[in-house]
Amino acid sequence: MLVADELTKLFPGESQPAVDAVSFTVEPGEFIVLLGPSGCGKTTLLKMINRLYEPTSGRFFIEGVDAHDMPVTELRRRIGYAIQQTGLFPHLRIAQNIAVVPRLLGWPRERIEARIDELLDLVGLPREFRQRYPRQLSGGQQQRVGLARALAADPAMMLMDEPFGALDAITRTRLQDELMAIQRKLHKTILFVTHDIEEALRLADRVMVMKDGRIVQFATPLMLLAQPEDPFVAELTGASDLLRQLSLITVERALAHPGLQPSTDETADLTPLHPQDDLRLALTRLLSVGDEGLVVVEDGRTCGRLTLSHLQAVLRDPALLGAQR
Ligand SMILES: Nc1ncnc2c1ncn2[C@@H]1O[C@H](COP(=O)(O)OP(=O)(O)OP(=O)(O)O)[C@@H](O)[C@H]1O
Structure with missing residues (x-):
């Protein structure tokens, strides 16, 4: 120390x-x-x-x-x-x-x-x-x-x-x-x-x-x-750059947000997200797929589905701050 x-x-x-x-x-x-x-x-x-x-x-x-x-x-x-x-x-x-x-x-x-x-x-x-x-x-x-x-x-x-x-x-x-x-x-x-x-x-x-x-x-x-x-x-x-904020938060943290229940819809997307991807990347991909969101997959297992609502919830939630890793 x-x-x-x-x-x-x-x-x-x-x-x-x-x-x-x-x-x-x-x-x-x-x-x-x-x-x-x-x-x-x-x-x-x-x-x-x-x-x-x-x-x-x-x-x-x-x-x-x-x-x-x-x-x-x-x-x-x-x-x-x-x-x-x-x-x-x-x-x-x-x-x-x-x-x-x-x-x-x-x-x-x-x-x-x-x-x-x-x-x-x-x-x-x-x-x-x-x-x-x-x-x-x-x-x-x-x-x-x-x-x-x-x-x-x-x-x-x-x-x-x-x-x-x-x-x-x-x-x-x-x-x-x-x-x-x-x-x-x-x-x-x-x-x-x-x-x-x-x-x-x-x-x-x-x-x-x-x-x-x-x-x-x-x-x-x-x-x-x-x-x-x-x-x-x-x-x-x-x-003031929200994209910068999103780049510091992982998909995993957004999925764990208490305000939103993760859906475990098994429908596979062609390019799923990974829990450690950052939300800036996720946003870029979400904007091209629309409302249904993207499946999050780790080691072949589906962990949930991320939507734009998750991103909005995270950006509004001060409790997530300070624990971005
Ligand atoms: N050997 C020195 N003698 C007198 N003044 C010094 C000396 N070294 C640094 N300073 C002054 O101390 C201040 C802080 O300098 P320092 O090099 O620590 O800044 P810095 O934040 O690292 O800057 P930079 O990003 O430009 O490298 C400056 O005003 C500099 O002119």
Whole structure:
């Protein structure tokens, strides 16, 4: 668990703190996205957490221990760090880049070699890339190496500063999918900075919206869209966009809505929905089939039938907010 208590950073010569007395708690295994306009303090906050910057005041605790009392090497061993510019060493081969932290930690050679292979597999790169230099890889491949390097010593927490910022939409979506799969498998606590609202809503368990060094709202993606606490949050997230809200709710949740009894009509549709499909996709399909709705099928078994009434009920129901996954 990560607990920040009035964490503040005032850079020398500045009148306003870059991060201004922020307090929050992050549970183990949560995927947190930091979102906010340029200069609002996202990077500064991350850099305080791995102590690249020392806070001017305030404290934070990792697993109950005051980070200030921890040796920096010990702290950084627990925290992986990946950034947009990748920070790969150009003169080191991919294998050496990935091995930087394990080497610092004095791991035996065989363990390091095995770990490099394991990580290349995990991030979806061929093992032959071991011998290449960063310049011989595409931007997306370099980002994967950056991710592998951040994961190398198996840290419990990952700080990621716009790691997919410079990538095309397709590569970006693919890397998001892989990061989510890695997160589910390894249960890392992740603090992830982005400017991209779609990326934030897709990845986050909770989004920390920042403005002028402060936290404006810290809530699930659906809560942000459905109950923005501030006009700034509404504008930033496009909260009036109902399609965005629907994209965050699954068919399964809509079927479970107490206001509507699921019909178990066995008539098979040509293209049934799956319980884990999102309601934005469901809406697109429902608009083309009309009133009778679409059958929902999982592993060959019919779970119910979804209609437009389900979507309307869900959008009107505040009880569904906060539990979109
Ligand atoms: N080393 C520094 N010295 C002085 N001021 C700094 C320093 N680093 C950041 N700042 C200032 O602190 C504020 C917050 O910067 P920070 O980089 O944390 O913002 P950010 O939200 O990450 O922005 P972006 O989205 O553009 O990366 C800005 O006003 C910035 O100019």
